[in-house]
Amino acid sequence: MVSSEQTVLLKARKAPARILENSVDRMYLFFVYVFLVICLIIVAYPLIYIVSSSFSSSSAVISGKVWLFPVEPTLRGYKAVFQNPQILTGYGNSLFYLFFGTLLSVTLTITAAYPLSRKNFYGRNVITTLFIFTMLFNGGLIPYYLTVKGMGLLDTRWAMIIPGAISVWQVILARTFFQTSIPSELTEAAHLDGCSDFKFLLRIVIPLSKPIIAVLVLMYAIGYWNSYFEALIFLKSANLYPLQLILRNILILNSIDPTMVKDVKELADRQGLKELLKYSLIVVASAPVLMLYPFVQKHFVKGLLIGSLKG
Numbered sequence: 260m261v262s263s264e265q266t267v268l269l270k271a272r273k274a275p276a277r278i279l280e281n282s283v284d285r286m287y288l289f290f291v292y293v294f295l296v297i298c299l300i301i302v303a304y305p306l307i308y309i310v311s312s313s314f315s316s317s318s319a320v321i322s323g324k325v326w327l328f329p330v331e332p333t334l335r336g337y338k339a340v341f342q343n344p345q346i347l348t349g350y351g352n353s354l355f356y357l358f359f360g361t362l363l364s365v366t367l368t369i370t371a372a373y374p375l376s377r378k379n380f381y382g383r384n385v386i387t388t389l390f391i392f393t394m395l396f397n398g399g400l401i402p403y404y405l406t407v408k409g410m411g412l413l414d415t416r417w418a419m420i421i422p423g424a425i426s427v428w429q430v431i432l433a434r435t436f437f438q439t440s441i442p443s444e445l446t447e448a449a450h451l452d453g454c455s456d457f458k459f460l461l462r463i464v465i466p467l468s469k470p471i472i473a474v475l476v477l478m479y480a481i482g483y484w485n486s487y488f489e490a491l492i493f494l495k496s497a498n499l500y501p502l503q504l505i506l507r508n509i510l511i512l513n514s515i516d517p518t519m520v521k522d523v524k525e526l527a528d529r530q531g532l533k534e535l536l537k538y539s540l541i542v543v544a545s546a547p548v549l550m551l552y553p554f555v556q557k558h559f560v561k562g563l564l565i566g567s568l569k570g
Contacts, residue, residue, distance in 0.1 A: 313337070313538040320534045336539030346540070348498060349505035352416075353484055356501055357547070360420040360483040365475045367425045369468075372433035373460055378443065387434075390427045400492075407493055418493035419486065419501065426482075429475055436471040437464070481548055506540050 311329045312320050319330035340346055374380045375387055397403075403422070412418040441464055449459045465472070487503035494500060500508075 309538050309541050313535070313542045315535075317535045320538070336535040337543070339536050340539050340543055343509075345497070345500075345505050345509075346502070346543075349500055349502035350543075352499060353502040354547070355416065356419045356486070357480050357483045360424070361476055361479045363420060364424050364426070364429075364479040364483075365472065368429050368433055368475055368479075369460075369465070369472070371425065372430045373437050373464060375430070376434045376437035376441070377446070387431075390430060394427045404492060413493055414495045414499065416499060419483075419489055422493075423482075423486075423489065426479075429478060433468075433471050433475065436468065440471075441467065477552065480551060484548055502544055506544060509536070509540070 307327060308325065311327060312325050313336050314329040314332050314334070315325045316331035316333050317335070319325055324330045375383045377383070407413060407418055407422050410421075412421060445463065446459065449463060454462075485503060487501060487507060490499070490501050490504045494504075
């Protein structure tokens with residue numbers, strides 16, 4: 260027979276532990292939630308406003324009627340975007356730079372970071388120091404331009420990929436991940452089974468490194484997608500321009516001269532179309548990265564946390 264005291268003890272053991280909150284704790288949590296909601300509004304409202312403005316009419320955008328939801332919904336801005344051949348060309352170029360640039364950068368980063376993470380790699384401290392030295396000191400823009408010119412990469416697609424193909428920060432991040440996640444015992448066991456270093460990297464290290472690969476892919480992809488300065492100094496042919504440089508030329512340099520338009524209504528219509536085009540271009544230019552993030556979010560957070568550990 261189980262006594263009543265024993266029954267109470269058994270129920271207490273099975274019941275989940277509850278944290279008693281006093282009035283001070285509840286007040287603190289209330290202010291924390293209020294602060295987080297305010298931060299969410301500050302971050303989310305500009306994004307919602309841009310999307311709503313891109314679907315609104317040009318007159319509503321100019322008159323300031325758009326606050327939260329689209330006013331007089333229309334697809335005029337997006338039609339203007341996709342009817343512009345320069346934008347389509349720039350979109351294709353940016354996708355090319357993003358895909359091949361990210362593939363090359365992730366490959367070089369992994370092949371550089373993994374040997375540096377192994378303690379039996381001779382000279383790894385010297386090589387790491389040389390890597391870090393490039394983060395602190397550089398030759399400047401003119402030597403950078405002359406180097407790219409000497410390699411024969413000017414006005415070619417590879418000028419957007421090869422010069423910045425590897426980032427020291429990403430190498431250090433990946434090296435830290437390999438040091439903390441790939442034990443040396445696993446390497447020794449693979450070598451005892453006759454596995455070479457290259458085969459070990461391909462068949463064991465890479466399958467176990469999905470989190471850090473997701474981090475590298477997202478970081479490099481965002482960098483290639485947003486890059487325009489390299490195109491500004493290295494590219495001369497308009498058919499090689501990435502989307503960001505074309506957006507700069509359309510939104511910043513292509514201003515409307517009022518003296519060239521005699522009709523006030525036409526001037527207002529063109530000015531409204533320009534404002535509408537600006538918001539539509541922002542949405543179109545941001546869409547690929549926003550669509551990429553949900554697929555790598557799971558591994559991105561884990562890889563960033565593990566890779567940031569100092570070891």
